Amino acid sequence: AMATEKCFAKGSPAPGPVPKGRLRLYSMRFCPFAQRTRLVLNAKGIKYDTINIDLQEKPEWFLEKNPLGLVPALETSAGEIIYESPITCEYLDEVYPEKKLLPSSPFGKAQQRMLLEHFSKVIPYFYKIPSARRNGEDVSNQEIELKEKFAKLNEHLEKKTTKFFEGDTITMIDYMMWPFFERIEVLELKHCLDHTPELKKWTERMLEDPAVKITMFNMDTYKAFYKSVAEGKPDYDLGL
Amino acid sequence: NFSERCRAEGSPAPGPVPKDQVRLYSMRFCPFAQRTRLVLHAKGIKFETINIHLKQKPDWFLEKNPDGLVPVIETPAGEVVNESVITSVFLDEVYPEKKLLPATPFGKAQQKMMLEHFSKITPQLFKISSARRKGDDVSGLEAELKEKFTSLNEYLVKRKTKFFGGDTITFIDYMMWPFFERLGMFEVQHCLDHTPELKKWTELMLEDPAVKATMHSTENHKTFYNNFLDGKPDFDYGL
DSSP states (O other), X not given: OOOOOSOBOTTOOOOOOOOTTOEEEEEOXXXXXXXXXXXXXXXXXXXXXXXXXXXXXXXXXXXXXXXXXXXXXXXXXXXXXXXXXXXXXXXXXXXXXXXXXXXXXXXXXXXXXXHHHHHTTTHHHHHHHHHHHHTTOOOHHHHHHHHHHHHHHHHHHHHHOOSBTTBSSOOHHHHHHHHHHHTTTTTTOGGGGTTOHHHHHHHHHHTTOHHHHHHOOOHHHHHHHXXXXXXXXXXXXXXX | OOOOSOBOTXXXXXXXXXXXXXXXXXXXXXXXXXXXXXXXXXXTOOEEEEEBOTTSOOHHHHHHOTTOOSOEEEOTTOXXXXXXXXXXXXXXXXXXXXXXXXXXXXXHHHHHHHHHHHTTTHHXXXXXXXXXXXXXXXXXXXXXXXXXXXXXXXXXXXXXXXXXXXXXXXXXXHHHHHHHHTTTTTTOGGXXXXXXXXXXXXXXXXXXXXXXXXXXXXXHHHHHHHXXXXXXXXXXXXX
C-alpha cells in the first residue's frame, strides 16, 4: 500500500498486518504526546511506519485494536499494541538497545520517572491557560503558578550544571518534556520563560537536536492548526 | 528496633540507612504506601519503617522529599525515591528475587497499561465517599464504579487467570490491592455483587502472605478514615 500521511477516518479500510522487522505508530501529526514517541523512534534510529488517525472520526478498525482509541499507539509485527506515551517510550528503549535514552541503573531510571511525574503537573497549564484566555478569563494567577513551576525546572538545571536535564547529552526526560516547550510560543506562554535563563538555554539546545528537527513544526503551522481546533474542526492534514 | 509511632515536626532526624537494608518512610493507613510495603514483603527485602506525621511533617523529611508525601524509599547510599509506583518498580529492579514485573518489554508494558486503566478508578472511590458524607446522591457515581469493576471482571474472564498478570500474583495485583482492601471503608463493597471473578480475586489476595502482613481490618480502616475526614487523623491508631 502507498504510504500516506493523511489521516485515516471512520469507514477507512483497515491496514494490513505490520511487516516483520518494522514497527507501526498510530499518531496524529500535531499531537504533543505522540511527538514524544516520534522523538524516541527517530533518536534511536528505529524503522517505523506511521498511520495518522482522525481523532474526531476514529476508524472502527483502530478502536478494535485499541479500545481507548488514543494516540500514540505502537503495533508490532506480532500484533502487540502498546499505548500511553511514556509506556511506548520505555518499551522502545527496552526493545531497541542502540542509543539508550534511559540510564541503566535502577536509581537513574527512578530519577527520570520522578522528573516525569513532576512535569506531568506542569502539562495541564499548557492547556488551561490558552483555554481560559480564549474564554476571556484572567489568567494572571495561573501564569504565576506556571512561572513557579518553570523556576523549579530552572533550579534543577542550575544545580546539576548539565546541558540537559540528566546529563550533558539528551536523555528520555528531555524528549518527554520537549513537545510542550516546542508549542510555548504559539500558546503565548513564552514570556513565562523570561526569568529562567537555564531553561531557555535548554530549549535552544533542544532545537539543535536531529530528532527534534525531524519531528517539529514551525510557529505558523501550529498557529493554523490551533486556529482550526478553536474553530471546532481540527485540520489534522494541514499542510499536506 | 524502630517504634511504629509516627514522627512529627521537631523530632530528631534519623541517622543514615544501615548497609544491609532500605528504609521506607510511610504512614500505616496510607493505601499508596501499602503498595510499596506489599512489594517489600513479597520480595523478602530487609527494610525498616519510619512513619511520618502527615499533618506535622518533620523538616528533615521535607529536606529528603520536598513533596512531603509518602511512600519514600531511602537506600544506604542516600538515594531517595518517591511515588508509590516508582518506588515499587525501583525495588523490583534492584532486588532480583521474586520478580514481580514480567521479564519481557511487552509484558512490562501490559502491566503499566493495566495500571493506567486502574488509576482512573481510585479518584472515583474518594469522590463517592466524600459525596456520601455531604449527603449527596451517589447512585450515578456508584453506577460508574460498577461499570469499571465489570471491565476488570471481563478482563479476568477473558484471560482465564486467577490474577491480573497470570496464575500467580504479580506487580499489578499489588498495585491495585490497597484500594480493594478499602472497599468496605468506602462503603462500596456491594459494587462487587455482579463481578464474581473480581470478588474471587479479592478472596485470593486476602490469602497472600504480603497482604496479610500489611493489611488492616475494615473496622480499623473506617475508624482511621473517619477521623481523617473529620480533620483529626490519628496516624498511630491501634498502637
